[in-house]
Amino acid sequence: MNLRLLVHLHGRARLxxxxxxxxxxxxxxKSDDDARAFxxxxxxxxxxxxxxxxxxxSAARAFAAECAGTEGDWxxxxxxxxxxLMALSGQPPADWDFIAIPRETAPGIAKRPGMRVYLEDIRSPYNVGSIFRTAEALGFEEVLLSPECADPVHPRxxxxxxxxxxxxxxxxxxxxxxxxxxxxxxLEVGGTPIGDYAFPFSGIMVLGSEELGVSRHALECCRSGKVSIPLVGTKASLNVASAFSIAAWAWLSYSPPADARHICS
Structure with missing residues (x-):
């Protein structure tokens, strides 16, 4: 990298x-000498x-003042x-402009084999991508998509x-x-509260569309019932990707009561 890429540009194009x-x-x-020199x-x-x-x-001076020498602060x-500079260029950040920092897997938490999620007619590529990110983070084995669900290869x-x-x-x-x-x-309204629901050890969580929820035909496939997230706000509504994050963590961390484990054994 060198400044010749910037010198011949002007205005917002340069930024x-x-x-x-x-x-x-x-x-x-990058935190090597070449990157720091640039x-x-x-x-x-x-x-x-x-x-x-x-x-x-002012932004450039603030950067110089913030550099503390260690990789994290730098x-x-x-x-x-x-x-x-993005804001000054007139380009407001979108969610996909954020850079995910690799993190280590949390100790003491194991994957639960056989966790899958079914996306029924979820229309927003943003929601599909967000669900994939959560599913991968929590160890899901597979994402299943209905024929009408937004395409995961969509750029967004x-x-x-x-x-x-x-x-x-x-x-x-x-x-x-x-x-x-x-x-x-x-995962739908009118089901068993999430704190009381007996999650299957392995299975498929069905998520419905942003507007209509889980269809009647899909509910007929849900022989393990419905789970709901109790809400107390006046709107009483969650984005489908946010709701999935809550329910997916509850499923991963679920441990059946001792008497249920005894019966299963």
Missing amino acids: RKAVLLLERIERER LDELVVFLVSDGESGEEVR LRAVNNLRHR AQRTAMGTIDRLPWRRLSLEELNRMEGVFA
């Missing part, structure tokens, strides 16, 4: 190119160049500079999923096929 270069540093987790040059350029407005100069300063779904669509198996599945499977239950 947007700087944003892309900063994004590359963040995505590759950023030192970038700060000097932004502060001294005649085209830079006072807000751009990358946070890069992140702050990227978002400041891909960006929201943060790379998890390539890691998690998925396929289309009709209700007829779903009806032949075991352990199928719905």
Whole structure:
């Protein structure tokens, strides 16, 4: 990376190119001498160049002040500079502009084999991508999609999923096929409160569309019942991806009562 990529650009085009270069540093987790040298040059350029407005100069100076020498603080300063320049370029950040930082798996928590989720007619690629991201994080084995569900390869779904669509198996599945499977239950209003529901050890959680919820035909496939999240607000409504996050964690962490474990054994 070098400043020649920026010198011949002007105005917002220059800022947007700087944003892309900063994004590359963040995505590759660069903290080597070359990356630091480039950023030192970038700060000097932004502060001294005649085209830079006072807000751009202020952002560059703030970056220099935030750099503390350690990788964590340094990358946070890069992140702050990227978002400041993005805002100054007139490009508000979208959810897919955020960069997911790799994290270690939490100790003491094991995957529950056989956890799958069925997305019935979910129309928003953003919601599909968000569900994939949560499903992968919580150890789901597979995502099943109805024929009318939004496509996971849609660019917005891909960006929201943060790379998890390539890691998690998925396929289309009709209700007829779903009806032949075991352990199928719905996340839907009017069901057993989540704190009282006996989750199957393995099975399929059915999520309904954003507007109409789980269809009557899909509910007929849910021989393991319905689970609901009790809500106390006046709106009493959750985004489907948010509701899935709550229910998926409850399923992963569910442990049947001791008497139920004794019966099963």
